Amino acid sequence: MSTEPLPHGLWPEGYALVVLDEVDSTMAEARRRAPALDRPTWIMARRQSNAKGRRGRTWLGGDGNLAATLVYKPWCTPAQAANRSFMVANALFESLALYIDRSALSLKWPNDVLLNGGKVAGILLESASSTGPLVDWLSIGIGVNLSKAPHDLRTEFAPVSLAGEGGEVVAPEEFLHVLAGHFATQELKLGTWGFPRIREDWLANAARLGEIVTARTATREITGVFETVDQAGNLILRVEGREVLIPAADVYF
Numbered sequence: 432m433s434t435e436p437l438p439h440g441l442w443p444e445g446y447a448l449v450v451l452d453e454v455d456s457t458m459a460e461a462r463r464r465a466p467a468l469d470r471p472t473w474i475m476a477r478r479q480s481n482a483k484g485r486r487g488r489t490w491l492g493g494d495g496n497l498a499a500t501l502v503y504k505p506w507c508t509p510a511q512a513a514n515r516s517f518m519v520a521n522a523l524f525e526s527l528a529l530y531i532d533r534s535a536l537s538l539k540w541p542n543d544v545l546l547n548g549g550k551v552a553g554i555l556l557e558s559a560s561s562t563g564p565l566v567d568w569l570s571i572g573i574g575v576n577l578s579k580a581p582h583d584l585r586t587e588f589a590p591v592s593l594a595g596e597g598g599e600v601v602a603p604e605e606f607l608h609v610l611a612g613h614f615a616t617q618e619l620k621l622g623t624w625g626f627p628r629i630r631e632d633w634l635a636n637a638a639r640l641g642e643i644v645t646a647r648t649a650t651r652e653i654t655g656v657f658e659t660v661d662q663a664g665n666l667i668l669r670v671e672g673r674e675v676l677i678p679a680a681d682v683y684f
């Protein structure tokens with residue numbers, strides 16, 4: 432295990448870094464560390480034996496891809512914590528844009544990053560609340576296909592990798608340094624201007640804004656024009672002249 436940031440000055444102040452050769456899941460490691468946490472901590476693993484994706488799926492990683500979790504104690508409610516996914520998406524967008532033409536990248540609501548229309552990165556949020564209105568801790572798990580796209584036939588957004596789409600080859604540890612810096616900037620923006628600014632940044636890079644998309648929830652499928660994301664992070668579709676607010680769904684187009 433190493434705990435030292437790379438020595439190139441990119442690492443944001445106040446954040447700790449833990450690099451593990453192997454772990455079950457960086458989410459599980461974050462859960463184990465959360466109670467004793469004294470500062471925001473990025474946990475990166477070179478290999479995960481039991482990596483988790485959204486909706487209880489398995490996450491297929493691979494050598495040379497980034498698997499990391501940021502665990503910290505933001506002073507916020509569960510709803511505010513959930514909006515951190517837009518901040519990570521923004522940070523991922525800006526980080527990836529250093530290695531490939533930004534016009535090839537887009538953000539899919541609520542929390543995927545697409546590259547040439549395929550999924551290059553996924554985000555998984557987990558938080559714990561015991562008593563009171565604030566979360567005890569939040570962990571943000573991030574998987575980025577930097578070098579390899581796993582074969583995954585379960586998704587309509589076929590996995591792609593940065594290298595496979597002609598991007599620069601970048602090592603996971605270097606990419607994490609860049610990402611951690613961009614995420615710290617997002618936290619500063621949140622503290623200074625609030626969520627409206629985060630939302631604005633996200634919408635500027637949103638996939639299919641103003642176009643017809645389908646949102647699939649646990650119980651129904653709604654097709655409409657992707658109008659916007661509101662100040663609470665909900666997806667807003669225009670369906671037969673009316674606005675429909677969707678708090679959680681998978682989006683297809």
Ligand SMILES: O=C(O)CCCC[C@@H]1SC[C@@H]2NC(=O)N[C@@H]21
Pocket residue numbers: 456457458459479481482483484485486488490497498499500552553554555572573574
């Ligand atoms: O399904 C998704 O799109 C989210 C995938 C999140 C995967 C990452 S890899 C690092 C962290 N550890 C995990 O077990 N999952 C997340």
